[in-house]
Amino acid sequence: MEQKRATLLWLRRDLRLGDHPALLAACARGGPVIPVFIHDASVARLGAAAKWRLGLSLGQLARDLAARGSRLILRRGDARAVIPALVAETGARAVHWSRLYDPQAIARDRDVKAALKEAGIEAQSHNSHLLFEPWTVETGTGGFYRVYSPMWRAVKDREVPAPQAAPPRIPAPETWPDSEALDDWRIGAAMDRGAAVCAPHQCVGEAAALDRLGAFVAHGIGPYKEARNTPGIAGTSGLSENLTYGEISPRTCWHAGLVALHEGAQGAEHWLKELVWREFAYHLMYHTPEILTRNWRPEWDAFPWSDGEAGAVLRWKQGRTGVPFVDAAMREMYVTGKMHNRARMNVASYLTKHMMVHWRVGMDWFADCLTDWDPASNAMGWQWVAGCGPDAAPYFRIFNPETQLARFDPEGAYARAWIAEGQARPSASALSYFDAVPRSWGLDPGDPYPAPLIGLAEGRRRALAAYEQREVRT
Numbered sequence: 001m002e003q004k005r006a007t008l009l010w011l012r013r014d015l016r017l018g019d020h021p022a023l024l025a026a027c028a029r030g031g032p033v034i035p036v037f038i039h040d041a042s043v044a045r046l047g048a049a050a051k052w053r054l055g056l057s058l059g060q061l062a063r064d065l066a067a068r069g070s071r072l073i074l075r076r077g078d079a080r081a082v083i084p085a086l087v088a089e090t091g092a093r094a095v096h097w098s099r100l101y102d103p104q105a106i107a108r109d110r111d112v113k114a115a116l117k118e119a120g121i122e123a124q125s126h127n128s129h130l131l132f133e134p135w136t137v138e139t140g141t142g143g144f145y146r147v148y149s150p151m152w153r154a155v156k157d158r159e160v161p162a163p164q165a166a167p168p169r170i171p172a173p174e175t176w177p178d179s180e181a182l183d184d185w186r187i188g189a190a191m192d193r194g195a196a197v198c199a200p201h202q203c204v205g206e207a208a209a210l211d212r213l214g215a216f217v218a219h220g221i222g223p224y225k226e227a228r229n230t231p232g233i234a235g236t237s238g239l240s241e242n243l244t245y246g247e248i249s250p251r252t253c254w255h256a257g258l259v260a261l262h263e264g265a266q267g268a269e270h271w272l273k274e275l276v277w278r279e280f281a282y283h284l285m286y287h288t289p290e291i292l293t294r295n296w297r298p299e300w301d302a303f304p305w306s307d308g309e310a311g312a313v314l315r316w317k318q319g320r321t322g323v324p325f326v327d328a329a330m331r332e333m334y335v336t337g338k339m340h341n342r343a344r345m346n347v348a349s350y351l352t353k354h355m356m357v358h359w360r361v362g363m364d365w366f367a368d369c370l371t372d373w374d375p376a377s378n379a380m381g382w383q384w385v386a387g388c389g390p391d392a393a394p395y396f397r398i399f400n401p402e403t404q405l406a407r408f409d410p411e412g413a414y415a416r417a418w419i420a421e422g423q424a425r426p427s428a429s430a431l432s433y434f435d436a437v438p439r440s441w442g443l444d445p446g447d448p449y450p451a452p453l454i455g456l457a458e459g460r461r462r463a464l465a466a467y468e469q470r471e472v473r474t
């Protein structure tokens with residue numbers, strides 16, 4: 001009988017074994033399955049923290065595969081060349097992968113698929129990153145959604161396939177192709193000494209993600225609607241880092257949320273709505289990829305945002321604006337790789353409105369520092385706050401970080417957690433910031449807390465004046 005030929009499983013942002021349609025389809029072909037991850041331009045482009053966090057995820061996935069008698073093969077290069085070369089080397093007859101939706105990934109995958117088909121190799125992509133792929137959700141007139149609420153109403157009662165278990169066995173080839181060593185990639189090098197500080201704040205891999213989801217559904221989803229607004233407590237799921245690398249599937253999250261909803265958990269619907277914000281971001285990125293680089297509303301092109309004065313932008317990045325909510329948030333991100341959603345909105349508003357700096361400057365810094373960096377959610381979040389994006393907060397809605405902090409952090413827990421200067425006994429987390437930042441910044445917890453970069457009232461006045469001016473011009 002003819003020996004079944006191998007299938008390549010090309011892994012990207014689907015670094016798990018459960019609820020993995022591409023893996024299941026590869027196993028179902030009957031022959032050996034060769035999981036491969038390629039360090040290509042999409043990896044090289046990642047920010048320092050995202051790249052480092054990806055390395056942790058790959059390390060864990062390699063261990064999970066090894067526990068099932070399989071391996072993770074690592075190769076470096078352009079996927080357009082690496083995949084056909086691996087096919088030739090292993091005699092594989094098929095390549096399976098999970099779809100991505102950013103323009104560069106779409107172009108790359110299209111090329112790979114065309115080349116494989118040309119060579120007579122089966123090339124099959126699957127959905128595993130989203131609940132509702134962008135082309136499956138349409139408005140009544142057949143277009144895409146530009147506003148979130150109608151999209152939520154359109155999808156909330158849709159049938160979402162139940163998550164599927166990991167295959168019990170992943171058939172291995174008799175001979176494995178060579179793999180590069182993860183350590184040789186030095187994928188976390190740009191994190192420098194920040195890596196050791198940031199590491200304890202990461203929840204890496206599929207098992208940890210499932211545990212986290214379980215704990216959130218057991219204890220966190222009930223009070224979520226209110227708790228999600230309090231940056232000083234762990235009131236949200238924390239699953240963004242796992243979703244972004246595909247360590248957990250959105251379907252697994254959705255079904256856990258649905259069960260909680262049916263059991264009467266108060267915050268469950270609100271949490272499902274947040275999962276759909278992620279879908280909305282992908283919907284927008286697919287249908288209007290310019291959201292990643294340009295004002296989504298071109299009428300904003302005339303707005304006088306600047307790249308900012310270097311010293312001022314550096315102080316924003318360092319969390320030294322002299323505005324405690326902004327500074328606490330920027331330091332939280334530097335130390336943990338994440339930032340509370342309300343804090344993200346405040347620091348983005350402060351940069352684009354009080355400081356009048358272009359949202360792209362902030363978006364790029366987030367891309368460098370976030371371990372939950374997601375191309376679609378980051379771009380949508382920045383354009384939403386700046387006022388130039390889809391369904392955006394109006395520009396004249398300028399967050400006041402002082403009243404926001406008083407309202408959402410009345411006990412001062414968030415500011416205490418992240419700001420050491422001026423504290424008699426700074427918290428360990430606030431001190432850890434100084435161990436994470438580059439020594440060249442010359443920062444010390446004993447320094448005086450900086451005076452405000454710009455008065456909040458003055459910054460607000462200036463931003464509103466620019467906004468009025470823009471209206472005259474358009």
Ligand SMILES: Cc1cc2nc3c(=O)[nH]c(=O)nc-3n(C[C@H](O)[C@H](O)[C@H](O)COP(=O)(O)OP(=O)(O)OC[C@H]3O[C@@H](n4cnc5c(N)ncnc54)[C@H](O)[C@@H]3O)c2cc1C
Pocket residue numbers: 228236237238239240241243244271274275276277278279281339340341342344345348366370372373374375377378379381382385
């Ligand atoms: C300026 C700005 C930049 C952002 N950049 C990112 C980013 O790079 N990566 C990222 O994952 N999220 C980003 N967000 C969205 C949001 O802040 C995070 O998803 C959230 O803080 C993650 O925490 P959590 O996992 O505990 O979320 P939960 O509150 O538990 O929500 C569950 C999941 O829903 C999704 N979600 C929640 N809120 C949003 C939202 N506003 N937009 C899109 N999806 C959402 C996330 O996948 C999240 O993990 C950004 C928001 C803003 C305002």
